[in-house]
Amino acid sequence: MKKETHIHAAERFLNNKKNAVWHDETLWQTRAKRDRQAALIPEWEQLRELASKIKMHTITHLDHYLEQFAAAAEKNGATVHWAKDAAEHNAIVLQILQQHQATQLVKSKSMLTEECHLNPFLIEKGVDVVESDLGERILQLMDIPPSHIVMPAIHIQREAVGKLFEEKLNTEKGNADPTYLTRAMRKSLRQKFLASTVAMTGANFGIAETGDVVVCTNEGNADMGTSIAKVHIVSMGIEKVIPSHDALSVFVRLLARSATGQPSTSYTSHYQKPQKEGELHIILVDNGRSSILADKDHIQTLKCIRCGACMNTCPVYRRSGGYSYSYFIPGPIGINLGMLKAPKNYYTNLSACTLCFSCNSVCPVQVDLGNQIYKWRQGLDSIGKANRTKKVMSDGMRMMFKQSGIYHAALKAAPLINLMPRALIYCKADKWGIGRELPQFAKQSFNSWWKKEVLKK
Amino acid sequence: MDHLAKIGLFIPCYVNAVFPEVGIATYKLLKQLGIDVDYPVDQTCCGQPMANAGFEGKSLPLIHKFNDLFDTYDYVVGPSASCVAFVKENHPHILAAHGQHQCQMSGKIYEVCEFLHDIVKVEKFPGAFPHKVSVHNSCHGVRELHLSSPSELHTPRYSKIKDLLSLKEGVEVFEPQRVDECCGFGGMFAIEEDAVSVQMGKDKLRNHIATGAEYVTGADSSCLMHMQGIARREKLPIQFIHVVEILAAGL
Amino acid sequence: MSNKEEILKNIRLHTQETYEMPLITLDAIHYPDKVEQFIQVSKSVGGNAVVLREGEDLNELIRSLYPDAGKSASNVPGIHAAINPDDVRTSQELNGIDLGIVQGVFGVAENGGVWVVQNVKERSLYFISEYLVILIDKDQIVDNMHEAYKKAAFNDYGFGCFISGPSKTADIEQALVVGAHGPKGLTVILR
Numbered sequence: 001m002k003k004e005t006h007i008h009a010a011e012r013f014l015n016n017k018k019n020a021v022w023h024d025e026t027l028w029q030t031r032a033k034r035d036r037q038a039a040l041i042p043e044w045e046q047l048r049e050l051a052s053k054i055k056m057h058t059i060t061h062l063d064h065y066l067e068q069f070a071a072a073a074e075k076n077g078a079t080v081h082w083a084k085d086a087a088e089h090n091a092i093v094l095q096i097l098q099q100h101q102a103t104q105l106v107k108s109k110s111m112l113t114e115e116c117h118l119n120p121f122l123i124e125k126g127v128d129v130v131e132s133d134l135g136e137r138i139l140q141l142m143d144i145p146p147s148h149i150v151m152p153a154i155h156i157q158r159e160a161v162g163k164l165f166e167e168k169l170n171t172e173k174g175n176a177d178p179t180y181l182t183r184a185m186r187k188s189l190r191q192k193f194l195a196s197t198v199a200m201t202g203a204n205f206g207i208a209e210t211g212d213v214v215v216c217t218n219e220g221n222a223d224m225g226t227s228i229a230k231v232h233i234v235s236m237g238i239e240k241v242i243p244s245h246d247a248l249s250v251f252v253r254l255l256a257r258s259a260t261g262q263p264s265t266s267y268t269s270h271y272q273k274p275q276k277e278g279e280l281h282i283i284l285v286d287n288g289r290s291s292i293l294a295d296k297d298h299i300q301t302l303k304c305i306r307c308g309a310c311m312n313t314c315p316v317y318r319r320s321g322g323y324s325y326s327y328f329i330p331g332p333i334g335i336n337l338g339m340l341k342a343p344k345n346y347y348t349n350l351s352a353c354t355l356c357f358s359c360n361s362v363c364p365v366q367v368d369l370g371n372q373i374y375k376w377r378q379g380l381d382s383i384g385k386a387n388r389t390k391k392v393m394s395d396g397m398r399m400m401f402k403q404s405g406i407y408h409a410a411l412k413a414a415p416l417i418n419l420m421p422r423a424l425i426y427c428k429a430d431k432w433g434i435g436r437e438l439p440q441f442a443k444q445s446f447n448s449w450w451k452k453e454v455l456k457k
Numbered sequence: 458m459d460h461l462a463k464i465g466l467f468i469p470c471y472v473n474a475v476f477p478e479v480g481i482a483t484y485k486l487l488k489q490l491g492i493d494v495d496y497p498v499d500q501t502c503c504g505q506p507m508a509n510a511g512f513e514g515k516s517l518p519l520i521h522k523f524n525d526l527f528d529t530y531d532y533v534v535g536p537s538a539s540c541v542a543f544v545k546e547n548h549p550h551i552l553a554a555h556g557q558h559q560c561q562m563s564g565k566i567y568e569v570c571e572f573l574h575d576i577v578k579v580e581k582f583p584g585a586f587p588h589k590v591s592v593h594n595s596c597h598g599v600r601e602l603h604l605s606s607p608s609e610l611h612t613p614r615y616s617k618i619k620d621l622l623s624l625k626e627g628v629e630v631f632e633p634q635r636v637d638e639c640c641g642f643g644g645m646f647a648i649e650e651d652a653v654s655v656q657m658g659k660d661k662l663r664n665h666i667a668t669g670a671e672y673v674t675g676a677d678s679s680c681l682m683h684m685q686g687i688a689r690r691e692k693l694p695i696q697f698i699h700v701v702e703i704l705a706a707g708l
Numbered sequence: 709m710s711n712k713e714e715i716l717k718n719i720r721l722h723t724q725e726t727y728e729m730p731l732i733t734l735d736a737i738h739y740p741d742k743v744e745q746f747i748q749v750s751k752s753v754g755g756n757a758v759v760l761r762e763g764e765d766l767n768e769l770i771r772s773l774y775p776d777a778g779k780s781a782s783n784v785p786g787i788h789a790a791i792n793p794d795d796v797r798t799s800q801e802l803n804g805i806d807l808g809i810v811q812g813v814f815g816v817a818e819n820g821g822v823w824v825v826q827n828v829k830e831r832s833l834y835f836i837s838e839y840l841v842i843l844i845d846k847d848q849i850v851d852n853m854h855e856a857y858k859k860a861a862f863n864d865y866g867f868g869c870f871i872s873g874p875s876k877t878a879d880i881e882q883a884l885v886v887g888a889h890g891p892k893g894l895t896v897i898l899r
Binding site: 007010024354393402414440 | 468470471472473474475476477478480481484496498499500501502504506507508509510511512513515516518519522596597600601607608609610611612635637638639641642643644645646647648649650651652653654655656657658660682683685686687689690
């Protein structure tokens with residue numbers, strides 16, 4: 001099936017004007033909160049620089065740090081699993097569940113399990129998968145994917161949540177108050193938490209020196225799950241390992257401030273050992289990451305700490321929504337990660353960028369997101385995915401600009417376009433003209449002026 | 458600066474055809490400041506449109522042409538932040554990627570505001586411009602040429618454009634909310650992603666107009682052209698003017 | 709070859725240029741009054757922090773902060789509570805606790821976080837209680853997270869958490885709701 005391009009999906013998103021304005025404004029407010037928090041830390045830019053350097057060091061010594069991490073975690077009593085790809089990851093999770101005869105799995109938000117399509121896999125095997133982050137749970141009940149990596153249900157309006165909960169949780173008809181709805185879900189999920197024997201989380205960081213896994217949440221759902229269930233499964237991308245708590249201090253200061261404009265998440269939890277009479281399973285997942293190490297143009301994507309700041313600042317993301325991108329992670333980082341995953345599937349996302357470079361400047365680990373998008377565009381022609389119109393236009397421009405004679409003739413002729421009938425100018429082929437008037441060519445170009453006014457005198 | 462320095466004027470293609478007055482203002486202003494300015498007439502385009510669209514290779518002959526034409530000048534000065542940024546940031550790596558010589562242009566090209574501020578270090582502009590203007594901090598001007606401090610960074614605030622405007626009598630300077638958010642031009646983006654592009658432009662214009670300014674001014678005529686197209690279509694009460702036209706007003 | 713070996717081999721195969729580890733020496737933020745900063749940030753993150761005054765009774769202070777709390781739980785010496793959480797058989801038994809009163813290790817001025825290491829039999833107490841009180845010494849506040857991580861240590865339970873304010877969510881239209889899954893309110897008492 002041919003997926004809808006970003007261009008068309010964005011157009012559709014913008015057609016719902018009220019929602020589009022709300023989406024843009026709300027995410028801009030998150031960017032503004034991030035700015036205010038950053039401004040309270042005089043050493044902010046130094047932190048970003050340090051974070052970037054620590055990550056570059058770690059990902060270029062990844063074998064060393066993974067071995068150190070795994071050894072430390074095992075010494076702490078954890079079981080470390082290694083998964084080359086999504087299928088292996090999912091099989092390991094299922095195996096652990098089966099060992100414990102668990103039919104229910106309470107999860108906290110994890111983009112990696114999303115990447116591995118874990119939920120549909122487990123559901124097909126008869127497991128009751130329960131997402132416990134409020135946003136994720138809403139989406140799960142609606143059976144739709146997240147549209148933002150930190151605020152997964154940002155595109156859903158409260159009325160829709162109210163309606164959903166009426167049906168699923170028997171809430172009052174017409175009540176769309178966020179507090180009321182949150183409380184209803186608290187009550188519903190509390191029962192799931194209490195009944196669960198296995199809980200799953202992602203990992204924001206894995207600490208090589210001490211072997212602990214760090215998970216940051218606001219809702220406390222990761223901790224609620226893992227403090228009741230005795231078996232804890234952690235799904236962790238191999239690039240999440242960092243050397244030490246000293247290094248962690250740099251990232252923890254950047255993460256929540258960048259993500260949501262909070263000085264910290266409510267909970268920064270460190271899981272070092274299994275619970276008494278419990279088990280801690282850490283699944284280290286590669287799924288293509290180790291190959292990115294060889295790609296010098298895109299290796300920096302491995303620094304990403306998934307804060308979502310690049311989405312909040314991206315003027316295109318804010319005005320097109322997460323679903324306008326065909327990869328499951330949207331926005332600047334998602335454009336790049338999609339291309340790394342499968343360029344032929346996700347290249348149409350490359351149009352969603354004006355090269356404004358705001359993402360580069362908000363990124364807490366200084367990933368060169370905009371530059372990478374520029375580089376991907378250069379490679380499109382070689383995989384046969386270049387936009388034909390753009391190619392023809394580029395060819396035409398090269399022809400015209402290479403030879404000054406043609407260019408000068410065109411400069412002279414340009415004002416004639418001003419006289420063409422509107423119908424001809426604003427035909428469907430000219431997309432400039434759909435929302436804008438065409439620029440008026442000057443009666444006399446600078447070239448002509450120069451020849452007449454400066455050279456002749 | 459050394460007053461014997463020779464300046465080569467770089468007038469980007471679309472300025473040449475659509476906004477010649479911006480080129481004329483640049484020339485007159487530099488001339489008035491006693492600077493030796495020349496314009497190599499055979500110049501065309503810096504190659505940015507094709508490269509940003511994904512065809513760097515197609516810009517290669519233009520880059521060579523650019524180098525040949527401006528080789529003998531001490532400085533190259535142009536009234537378009539985005540085009541200047543492209544020469545400065547991208548010509549070197551495109552040439553390198555094609556196994557070519559080192560790029561001489563990168564070190565000596567300046568956007569005209571940058572040149573007036575950093576090299577000429579002008580202290581006062583003649584004449585007056587008694588109007589309210591809203592400064593358009595264009596992306597490449599801000600984040601590539603560093604004409605002002607990007608709002609994302611926690612670094613000391615500055616704006617070379619505002620500094621320059623303060624040297625012209627009568628100008629009242631404003632800045633929009635979301636001070637350096639992109640206006641949605643983005644070269645071919647404007648055509649390819651026209652729905653988002655136009656929405657961004659409308660939002661940007663609303664913020665500019667809310668300042669109460671009569672003009673939007675900036676160092677990038679391309680952004681101004683895009684916003685002007687929308688303003689004319691929507692019949693919005695705002696005009697557009699390049700910074701250098703304000704600085705040269707009355708010459 | 710095991711999965712582990714294959715992944716490590718692939719990493720070694722693809723690693724090109726390597727980068728040095730930077731020195732993490734930076735002049736991080738310090739506050740003239742750490743206690744005051746801690747209190748202010750605690751409030752800004754939806755929590756609360758109060759100083760136990762000279763001669764004030766801790767149990768009375770807690771009661772005045774949470775007068776409606778029914779079932780309370782604590783294993784902190786000297787704290788009056790209905791339940792000693794070390795006596796429960798399962799974590800589930802703690803469901804329904806109105807107020808948990810626990811001992812924290814130290815606080816962090818820059819973000820209102822309190823380092824809490826598990827020191828009860830079931831750590832669900834920190835999360836399942838409807839409201840939570842954390843006790844720390846008022847001279848146990850560090851300026852920033854760099855200092856915090858130099859100080860943070862685990863005990864035999866192997867669980868530690870920086871808790872900054874109550875549980876919260878903004879997943880419905882970015883409207884802030886305090887008390888998502890965990891405590892609906894949090895007070896740090898500095899004594």
